Amino acid sequence: MTTNKTQCFLCKKHKFTYSCRGCSKEFCFDDLTKHRQDLTEEFNTIINNYDQFRQSLQQTKENPQNSSLFIQINQWEKNSIDIIRQTAQQCRQTFLKENEEFLVDIEEKFNKLIREIKEIQEENEMNEMNLKDLKEKLREITKEFNDSSEISIEEDSQTFIKRISVKSTRK
Numbered sequence: 023m024t025t026n027k028t029q030c031f032l033c034k035k036h037k038f039t040y041s042c043r044g045c046s047k048e049f050c051f052d053d054l055t056k057h058r059q060d061l062t063e064e065f066n067t068i069i070n071n072y073d074q075f076r077q078s079l080q081q082t083k084e085n086p087q088n089s090s091l092f093i094q095i096n097q098w099e100k101n102s103i104d105i106i107r108q109t110a111q112q113c114r115q116t117f118l119k120e121n122e123e124f125l126v127d128i129e130e131k132f133n134k135l136i137r138e139i140k141e142i143q144e145e146n147e148m149n150e151m152n153l154k155d156l157k158e159k160l161r162e163i164t165k166e167f168n169d170s171s172e173i174s175i176e177e178d179s180q181t182f183i184k185r186i187s188v189k190s191t192r193k
């Protein structure tokens with residue numbers, strides 16, 4: 023008995039088979055049903071993945087602030103402010119230290135002048151010469167006190183914080 027039986031792709035048995043147009047493979051009746059179930063399952067998985075994609079799209083649309091680029095911009099802002107704060111803090115500390123030393127120095131000089139004045143008072147030795155000298159010394163120390171050129175702020179020509187911008191190559 024010659025048969026038109028062929029090998030089923032799944033169970034490998036020789037049976038009456040049915041051809042699937044999609045994959046051009048031969049299946050026995052039972053396995054054709056199974057093959058169709060497999061295709062349906064795969065189709066459902068794909069629909070599921072499409073749904074997930076739509077959800078991600080919707081979430082991204084509703085919450086653009088959760089995007090990694092948005093977070094990166096916030097991070098840059100925070101880091102830059104931190105750098106500025108740290109630098110300002112260092113500058114304030116250096117200024118306070120230098121300024122204190124400067125004032126202590128002026129005060130020492132001034133106290134020396136006060137001692138000279140007291141000596142003159144005690145000895146009662148005012149004369150045109152030492153009055154002129156005292157006026158001159160006060161003028162000098164006043165000038166030094168008002169001269170702020172010893173401590174100054176220097177601006178760096180280098181870019182301190184790297185500037186960022188958003189670039190798009192979208193058509």
Ligand SMILES: [Zn+2]
Pocket residue numbers: 030031032033034035049050051052053
């Ligand atoms: Zn089969």
Ligand SMILES: [Zn+2]
Pocket residue numbers: 042043044045046047057
């Ligand atoms: Zn098939």
